[in-house]
Amino acid sequence: MVEKRTPIAVSEAVKRVMKYAAAGEKETVEIENACGRYLAEPLMADHDVPAFDRSPYDGFALRAEDTDGLSSSNPGRFEVIGQIGAGSVFNGTVGPNQAVRIMTGAQIPEGCNAVIMLELTKEIGSSIEIKRSLIKGENISFKGEDTQKGTVLAERGTLINAGIVALLATFGYKNVPVARKPVVGVLATGSELLDIDEPMQPGKIRNSNTYMLLGQIERAGGKPIYLGKLDDNLEECYKAVAEAMEKVDILITTGGVSVGDYDYLPAIYEKLGAEVLFNKIGMRPGSVTTVAQSNGKLLFGLSGNPSACYVGFELFVRPVLRTNLFNTRPHLRKARARLALDFSKANPFTRFVRGTLQYDEAGTLSAAPSGFDKSSAVSSLASADVLIVLPGGTRGYQEGMLVDILLLEDQNGSEWPWENIVASYK
Numbered sequence: 001m002v003e004k005r006t007p008i009a010v011s012e013a014v015k016r017v018m019k020y021a022a023a024g025e026k027e028t029v030e031i032e033n034a035c036g037r038y039l040a041e042p043l044m045a046d047h048d049v050p051a052f053d054r055s056p057y058d059g060f061a062l063r064a065e066d067t068d069g070l071s072s073s074n075p076g077r078f079e080v081i082g083q084i085g086a087g088s089v090f091n092g093t094v095g096p097n098q099a100v101r102i103m104t105g106a107q108i109p110e111g112c113n114a115v116i117m118l119e120l121t122k123e124i125g126s127s128i129e130i131k132r133s134l135i136k137g138e139n140i141s142f143k144g145e146d147t148q149k150g151t152v153l154a155e156r157g158t159l160i161n162a163g164i165v166a167l168l169a170t171f172g173y174k175n176v177p178v179a180r181k182p183v184v185g186v187l188a189t190g191s192e193l194l195d196i197d198e199p200m201q202p203g204k205i206r207n208s209n210t211y212m213l214l215g216q217i218e219r220a221g222g223k224p225i226y227l228g229k230l231d232d233n234l235e236e237c238y239k240a241v242a243e244a245m246e247k248v249d250i251l252i253t254t255g256g257v258s259v260g261d262y263d264y265l266p267a268i269y270e271k272l273g274a275e276v277l278f279n280k281i282g283m284r285p286g287s288v289t290t291v292a293q294s295n296g297k298l299l300f301g302l303s304g305n306p307s308a309c310y311v312g313f314e315l316f317v318r319p320v321l322r323t324n325l326f327n328t329r330p331h332l333r334k335a336r337a338r339l340a341l342d343f344s345k346a347n348p349f350t351r352f353v354r355g356t357l358q359y360d361e362a363g364t365l366s367a368a369p370s371g372f373d374k375s376s377a378v379s380s381l382a383s384a385d386v387l388i389v390l391p392g393g394t395r396g397y398q399e400g401m402l403v404d405i406l407l408l409e410d411q412n413g414s415e416w417p418w419e420n421i422v423a424s425y426k
């Protein structure tokens, strides 16, 4: 008798997995290698930026009050008593009708409260002539105007991008505390699988899931390890899974989780004494996605079907990885878009259609299926940047309906996208 599995809701499956998601460990890397990593501590401004009042222009620093009433018919003269470039400081105090020639980025000299651009002055010997008045504070970049000391500029768990790197450098982080990358092993199962450099053979296919998963693990912030591919042989697979568990933080297998004669993962979980958290989800693709835990370590049994494997990773593995990286918005970011095409297939299960986002001229977002929409499809993954969420139990969806989408390439994430998923929005 074939085992009868009871599907659970996607949100319930995610919840069960997230019980085993935990913050990871810290390490430090040199700032040159920090891009793409996740902050292990909040990034706090330990001084004002700028740290001193400075000039935003090449010009002359002077006292605004000395320019009162100046105009083209009533020009004023200022004695130039010094000259400073960025990095130099004027020693002394600027008095009435005096000016210091100052370059962009240089500290405003003592006594000055305004800057006039070079182009608006005329040099006459060691003096300048000015034909306009300035107000106090004109053309000054004030201390702390960009960021004030004590401000938290990025939370722990933030992805370090070029902008964050600029801040890290501003505040003197030669070494950056980052989350250690969780090590994720990938084992492919299936006697039909060829290595990618093998010629095609009757009845065989190339192992594409492994390489797809390595890319997904990288995108999620983990450290992928390819642990090989295995024939459908219970003993061989059991041994490989047991050994792999010793080497990794998280283990992903692909294939062999359904009810077929050669689907050995259920037997392997049993032999390992692992607790199966679920083995059927009310979703398409990926209904057979199975997750087990052994001593708190997660084993993701993703489907062999490429689209199901891809979706299973994004919904269940990604949030565990991001949580490990200290991120508090670990799930795919949810947004809404108009359906660009009819999607008439009815389904009792929630569908996650691989889709492509389109930015319409009017400024609205729309999402279209990115290609052949079957669990076994590989071609529709290439241009997918969203998963279009189509809850089950409807008669299908029409073009123009407002639906939820989950963004695959976005880094912001969602805290919990699974509330209020409705069939379509008015």
Ligand SMILES: Nc1nc2c(c(=O)[nH]1)N[C@H]1C(S)=C(S)[C@@H](COP(=O)(O)OP(=O)(O)OC[C@H]3O[C@@H](n4cnc5c(N)ncnc54)[C@H](O)[C@@H]3O)O[C@H]1N2
Binding pocket: 188, 189, 190, 192, 193, 205, 206, 207, 208, 209, 210, 254, 255, 256, 257, 258, 259, 260, 263, 285, 286, 287, 288, 302, 303, 304, 305, 306, 308, 375, 376
């Ligand atoms: N009687 C039933 N049959 C099936 C059910 C079911 O409920 N009852 N579920 C179907 C669904 S839904 C899916 S999804 C698949 C899941 O199968 P498995 O996860 O057990 O995976 P396999 O049987 O090993 O392979 C499925 C499919 O994927 C191809 N594959 C496997 N590994 C790779 C790889 N590394 N790269 C590319 N493609 C891969 C494999 O050749 C098969 O075509 O089961 C349905 N059946």
Ligand code: MOO
Binding pocket: 283, 284, 285, 286, 287, 288, 289, 303, 305, 307, 308, 375, 376
């Ligand atoms: O799990 Mo299967 O992917 O639902 O098609």
Ligand SMILES: [Mg+2]
Binding pocket: 255, 256, 257, 258, 259, 260, 262, 263, 304
């Ligand atoms: Mg199978």
